[in-house]
Amino acid sequence: MTITARQVAADVLHRSRARDGFASELVDDALATANLAPQDRRFVTQLVFGVTRRAGTLDALLKPFIHLPPHAVQPRVWDVLRLGAFQLTFLTHVPKHAAVNETVELAAHVGAERAKGFVNGVMRRIAELVTDDFTGAPGADAVPFEAGRPPPPAPLPEGGGVNARGAPSDTLEATEFRRSSSPFPSGRGAGGGGLPRYRKLTRPVLPDPHAAPGAYFAAAFSFPQWLANRWLERYGPDECTRLGFWFNAPPPLWIRVNKLRTSRESYRIQLAANLIEAGAGEHPQSLRFPEHHSIRDLPGYAAGDFAVQDHSSMLVASALGVQPGMRVLDLCAAPGGKTTHLAELMDNRGRITACDIDPKRLETVTSLCQRLGVPNVDTVLLKDDGAIPDGPGEPSQYDAALVDVPCSNTGVLGRRPEVRWRLKPNEFVHLVRLQTRLLIEALVRVRPGGAVVYSTCSIEPDENEGVVQSVCKGMRGVALEAEHRAVPGRPSDGGYWARLRKAK
Numbered sequence: 001m002t003i004t005a006r007q008v009a010a011d012v013l014h015r016s017r018a019r020d021g022f023a024s025e026l027v028d029d030a031l032a033t034a035n036l037a038p039q040d041r042r043f044v045t046q047l048v049f050g051v052t053r054r055a056g057t058l059d060a061l062l063k064p065f066i067h068l069p070p071h072a073v074q075p076r077v078w079d080v081l082r083l084g085a086f087q088l089t090f091l092t093h094v095p096k097h098a099a100v101n102e103t104v105e106l107a108a109h110v111g112a113e114r115a116k117g118f119v120n121g122v123m124r125r126i127a128e129l130v131t132d133d134f135t136g137a138p139g140a141d142a143v144p145f146e147a148g149r150p151p152p153p154a155p156l157p158e159g160g161g162v163n164a165r166g167a168p169s170d171t172l173e174a175t176e177f178r179r180s181s182s183p184f185p186s187g188r189g190a191g192g193g194g195l196p197r198y199r200k201l202t203r204p205v206l207p208d209p210h211a212a213p214g215a216y217f218a219a220a221f222s223f224p225q226w227l228a229n230r231w232l233e234r235y236g237p238d239e240c241t242r243l244g245f246w247f248n249a250p251p252p253l254w255i256r257v258n259k260l261r262t263s264r265e266s267y268r269i270q271l272a273a274n275l276i277e278a279g280a281g282e283h284p285q286s287l288r289f290p291e292h293h294s295i296r297d298l299p300g301y302a303a304g305d306f307a308v309q310d311h312s313s314m315l316v317a318s319a320l321g322v323q324p325g326m327r328v329l330d331l332c333a334a335p336g337g338k339t340t341h342l343a344e345l346m347d348n349r350g351r352i353t354a355c356d357i358d359p360k361r362l363e364t365v366t367s368l369c370q371r372l373g374v375p376n377v378d379t380v381l382l383k384d385d386g387a388i389p390d391g392p393g394e395p396s397q398y399d400a401a402l403v404d405v406p407c408s409n410t411g412v413l414g415r416r417p418e419v420r421w422r423l424k425p426n427e428f429v430h431l432v433r434l435q436t437r438l439l440i441e442a443l444v445r446v447r448p449g450g451a452v453v454y455s456t457c458s459i460e461p462d463e464n465e466g467v468v469q470s471v472c473k474g475m476r477g478v479a480l481e482a483e484h485r486a487v488p489g490r491p492s493d494g495g496y497w498a499r500l501r502k503a504k
């Protein structure tokens with residue numbers, strides 16, 4: 001029997017709830033075995049990522065029509081209801097009757113044949129609730145649909161904003177969060193440039209944005225209440241609206257052109273010959289695709305002409321300022337995106353020790369090195385105690401180190417849709433403790449005069465400036481040389497890096 005895209009999506013959501021892995025890995029696994037046409041494969045991704053990102057909003061829309069205690073609805077039936085509500089609210093290419101009927105059939109697939117009538121009733125109410133009208137203003141009867149289209153970016157000079165080594169200029173914050181205390185904005189600017197679109201409902205179901213901004217932001221933009229409160233206090237409603245739209249949309253695809261193999265311009269010509277459009281980003285190796293592409297189908301994938309890497313991540317290895325011939329420690333290396341970038345910046349000359357505690361993820365460092373043509377990386381599996389090997393020869397003799405620590409991932413919530421629901425506020429204490437320890441260990445391994453770059457894909461100050469400041473304060477002979485906050489959506493993922501230098 002053939003399996004449908006909706007059935008695959010329902011199965012992935014079930015596995016994701018059981019925390020079987022990241023949604024992206026589970027989708028890849030499922031698509032590897034399901035025999036689906038390309039447009040159905042894209043539909044699976046759209047459903048799984050969309051439902052996971054928007055789960056909070058979908059539940060707010062569903063709850064008024066479910067007169068049962070939440071535990072009385074089986075989790076898999078709840079997944080089915082979210083899948084149906086997502087199609088009716090956030091997709092415009094699925095006809096309403098198809099969304100309702102297919103969702104009812106899905107109940108049987110998840111082993112809840114007897115729930116078909118219930119699912120049918122709820123879906124019909126959602127179909128009545130969601131109108132085909134859009135507005136530019138938030139409200140209790142308007143669901144955030146999409147950000148306004150930003151104005152086209154001004155053309156960038158080649159390598160603009162970066163120095164000769166490809167390192168970003170050492171200013172703190174090339175871009176900055178905008179703090180505002182205005183009520184939730186409407187109109188131009190709220191979504192990052194153009195007019196945002198909110199989908200009108202026939203009646204108010206969401207909290208009122210003016211009377212209850214915290215509850216509104218959590219429900220309308222689908223964030224856990226604790227995170228909504230945290231961000232509203234820090235950024236204000238205007239910036240939260242922009243972040244909400246950004247994190248609920250699919251993030252753009254960026255690649256890093258492998259300068260060991262080709263140049264950005266030559267690769268762009270290769271893309272153009274295949275009628276594929278890509279725009280140059282500020283980092284001299286970066287290209288951004290305006291449209292979705294299957295990575296393995298892009299020209300030069302097997303030959304290692306590029307690695308998939310977000311623009312913000314490319315800035316991190318560049319910030320270390322490595323030179324050919326150096327001995328470099330990469331303390332949290334897997335899956336190897338930044339390790340291989342370091343090798344490219346070193347022109348494959350010198351040695352990189354790439355450590356991680358996860359053996360499976362460490363294997364991906366090796367395979368990425370092979371694909372990209374990087375021979376000078378030694379992978380090291382760290383033991384449970386996290387003990388790090390000394391550099392070649394004497395201890396503490398690495399010329400430079402990168403410590404790209406495990407973090408909350410709050411800068412990449414669009415790419416990691418399940419993170420917002422898995423992350424708990426009490427995790428920050430443990431993360432900060434680990435991050436501080438790793439940064440100190442990297443500093444200990446580097447020679448006098450050497451540099452360490454500390455980085456995260458978090459936008460939480462306690463994981464970023466907080467860790468760096470406390471280490472600089474507590475460790476003699478260590479100075480903060482430069483730091484950079486990447487703001488989500490300007491132009492890519494959120495994150496942070498700081499370069500520290502040991503006194504000579």
Ligand SMILES: C[S@@+](CC[C@H](N)C(=O)[O-])C[C@H]1O[C@@H](n2cnc3c(N)ncnc32)[C@H](O)[C@@H]1O
Binds near residue numbers: 339358
């Ligand atoms: C943000 S990821 C690194 C991404 C990588 N630098 C890249 O660019 O592809 C963090 C990594 O830290 C690893 N990790 C977690 N705890 C660690 C520890 N105590 N020591 C070293 N690595 C650790 C995780 O397994 C994970 O691979």
